[in-house]
Amino acid sequence: MKSLGMKSLGVKSLGMRSSGLNRDTPRRRAATYLLLCLGAALFTVPFFWTVTTALKTNEQVFAVPPQWLPHPPQWDNFRRAWTELPFPTFVMNTLFITVIATFGQVLTASLVAYGFARFRFRGRNTLFFVMLSTMMLPSQVTMIPVFLLWRHLRLIDTFAPLIVPAFFGGGAFSIFLLRQFFLTIPRELDEAAMLDGASPFAIWRLILLPLSKPALITVVLFSFLAHWDDFMGPLIYLNSTEKYTVSIGLSLFQDLYSRQLELVMAASLIHILPTILLFMAAQRYFIKGIATTGFK
Amino acid sequence: MTTPAVTTGRPKETVTEAAPSRRRRAMTWRPGCWGMLFISPWLLGFLIFTAGPMLASLYLSFCKYDLHALKWVGGKNYEVLLTRDPIFWKSLTNTALYVLFSVPTGLTGSLLIALLLNRKVRGVALFRTLFYLPSLVPAVASAMVWQWVFHPENGILNYALGCIGIRGPAWLIDPHTALASLIIMSLWGIGGSRMIIFLAGLQGVPEELYEAAALDGASRWASFRHVTLPMLSPTLFFNLVLGVIGSFQVFTSAYVMTGGGPNNATMMYVLYLYYNAFRYFKLGKASAMAWMLFALLLAFTIAQFRAASRWVHYEGGDRE
Numbered sequence: 001m002k003s004l005g006m007k008s009l010g011v012k013s014l015g016m017r018s019s020g021l022n023r024d025t026p027r028r029r030a031a032t033y034l035l036l037c038l039g040a041a042l043f044t045v046p047f048f049w050t051v052t053t054a055l056k057t058n059e060q061v062f063a064v065p066p067q068w069l070p071h072p073p074q075w076d077n078f079r080r081a082w083t084e085l086p087f088p089t090f091v092m093n094t095l096f097i098t099v100i101a102t103f104g105q106v107l108t109a110s111l112v113a114y115g116f117a118r119f120r121f122r123g124r125n126t127l128f129f130v131m132l133s134t135m136m137l138p139s140q141v142t143m144i145p146v147f148l149l150w151r152h153l154r155l156i157d158t159f160a161p162l163i164v165p166a167f168f169g170g171g172a173f174s175i176f177l178l179r180q181f182f183l184t185i186p187r188e189l190d191e192a193a194m195l196d197g198a199s200p201f202a203i204w205r206l207i208l209l210p211l212s213k214p215a216l217i218t219v220v221l222f223s224f225l226a227h228w229d230d231f232m233g234p235l236i237y238l239n240s241t242e243k244y245t246v247s248i249g250l251s252l253f254q255d256l257y258s259r260q261l262e263l264v265m266a267a268s269l270i271h272i273l274p275t276i277l278l279f280m281a282a283q284r285y286f287i288k289g290i291a292t293t294g295f296k
Numbered sequence: 297m298t299t300p301a302v303t304t305g306r307p308k309e310t311v312t313e314a315a316p317s318r319r320r321r322a323m324t325w326r327p328g329c330w331g332m333l334f335i336s337p338w339l340l341g342f343l344i345f346t347a348g349p350m351l352a353s354l355y356l357s358f359c360k361y362d363l364h365a366l367k368w369v370g371g372k373n374y375e376v377l378l379t380r381d382p383i384f385w386k387s388l389t390n391t392a393l394y395v396l397f398s399v400p401t402g403l404t405g406s407l408l409i410a411l412l413l414n415r416k417v418r419g420v421a422l423f424r425t426l427f428y429l430p431s432l433v434p435a436v437a438s439a440m441v442w443q444w445v446f447h448p449e450n451g452i453l454n455y456a457l458g459c460i461g462i463r464g465p466a467w468l469i470d471p472h473t474a475l476a477s478l479i480i481m482s483l484w485g486i487g488g489s490r491m492i493i494f495l496a497g498l499q500g501v502p503e504e505l506y507e508a509a510a511l512d513g514a515s516r517w518a519s520f521r522h523v524t525l526p527m528l529s530p531t532l533f534f535n536l537v538l539g540v541i542g543s544f545q546v547f548t549s550a551y552v553m554t555g556g557g558p559n560n561a562t563m564m565y566v567l568y569l570y571y572n573a574f575r576y577f578k579l580g581k582a583s584a585m586a587w588m589l590f591a592l593l594l595a596f597t598i599a600q601f602r603a604a605s606r607w608v609h610y611e612g613g614d615r616e
Binding site: 116 | 551597
């Protein structure tokens, strides 16, 4: 009956996803393109602005009106930004923290997610709910005592406060993501393995983990971003310059070189580039990962 | 990838539980114990890094502590903050304004972008990437980029305004426009994860609903209002709650761009909290601020969940 109705209306756009609108005329498509182009241009202008500034000399930076294509491009600004402050050290520090923390996060989040996904025990749903609610907890409410704890352990100005929490599940987001994913893996696989005498650890290691590569990659990506981006953590816990991460290093750069905006912009680009490259390389996983958590 | 349609697996439970003798050969523990073992890292972390500290900061909020001497002072911190600290109220007002303007605008913007990207046009992946990129920029770098964009004499924003004959304000340097600058900057990221979630939500709306609406003669707007919005309401709800909670904690942009100035025009709540804790070493006072923030957000969240039953429409009942 429905198809009869559609035919009589002469609607052509069946099967096309068009946000509830069944009229996809060329005019509407052009309007969509126009809006998309305008929007995209607006959103990317700051990027262009940063890149052009990074390639200018100091006089050109403050010239009015601003030129868009600096002539000649000062690629040396990048070298200078990289070396004026110990950026290589900052990057190494950040990578050190990120790699170890990400490893810890993937390890423990998958263990915890396995526990929530595959086992039934008293209070499981309550605990899962509690875990989810921690996503809504403002971090400031635990920030000070945690700081005092690390201070008591004399581990301020080390990387420990930034790495260790990752080994305790590493965040509700990852646990949630992995748990949802584990739920989609058929239990028969688990059971077959159990009949063969496999322990739960073996099931986790040999069945669930290999089948969860997409979700695990997503966790790795988001963990990398979170640690690369982290500002308040290193701000609170790191005091010596040689321990700084890139985010703190960058803000230090700005304090010291505030007039040399071409260098500040170059340094910012150094901080931005890895995240963009990472996204380009792994878009699929990003998008899927975000979309999955959206289904509450 | 399909969303987990069957999340219970209960029939399977009885199968496995019917074979306990075989299981006991493989392991001597009951499944419940294994479950607890596996979640123990989280549970331990929760006790050490969340529950414990929460109680500790509650206690601290009733004390005076400057990293040397700890003294119980009862409700004095709360009293001082609420009655004798104008900066506290300024920071609260600033943050409330920030949230009030950036969250609804941001959500609307994200939704609009998602609607645009949901059309079947060529190159949608490229556009999606371009819109998403700003949200990938680390907060510190973003702050620096925008500080330069907002530069009164040489920034691109005032230059663009000048091209159409408007004399742009001093943005971050002017107490009247500084907060607005932060709000504008926060909108740069509306094409990010939130938008992706909306997009996924939009694509989850069954075509049949739109067809039925069209058959009933619904206009574009009516179709949007009565099909799209209700189907998106869980996503909207999710984004709204997390958006408010997240925006209330704005810190990095204020810290890097203005340090709270000029004249406390951009002194945000968490920034003031940070200063109290790590610059003035008034850890008791900072803890009191933290708990008030928690109470505020909790009240808001509970109110939202209550109101949700009225406007959030779940297809086929609870998903949890």
